[in-house]
């Protein structure tokens with residue numbers, strides 16, 4: 001299933017890796033390096049899913065998530081946080097901010113497409129998948 005996915009990450013290596021993996025899967029990828037750029041993209045198009053880095057310069061990813069979830073136009077767009085494995089508590093903060101789930105970084109490029117796919121489909125999930 002091909003989807004339009006917005007990837008928000010200020011780290012160019014992460015942004016490229018995530019985008020390349022998902023483009024290879026056939027997804028249509030939009031990229032943003034910070035919250036401001038993400039909002040410009042979102043003003044023009046609504047993606048099926050946003051992969052949201054939490055630590056961003058300027059407005060952080062959780063603040064942007066709260067903003068998008070409070071906006072009638074964008075509230076239904078699924079948002080999955082990309083949380084650094086080392087940052088304890090980021091997962092709960094992400095869910096608290098309104099994220100639909102989270103995927104820990106560094107991503108496992110073999111598993112990542114399937115992890116993302118769980119957020120693109122309304123299907124029962126396995127207990128080892130990080131979806132709420």
Ligand SMILES: [Mg+2]
Nearest residue numbers: 010053055056
């Ligand atoms: Mg970052």
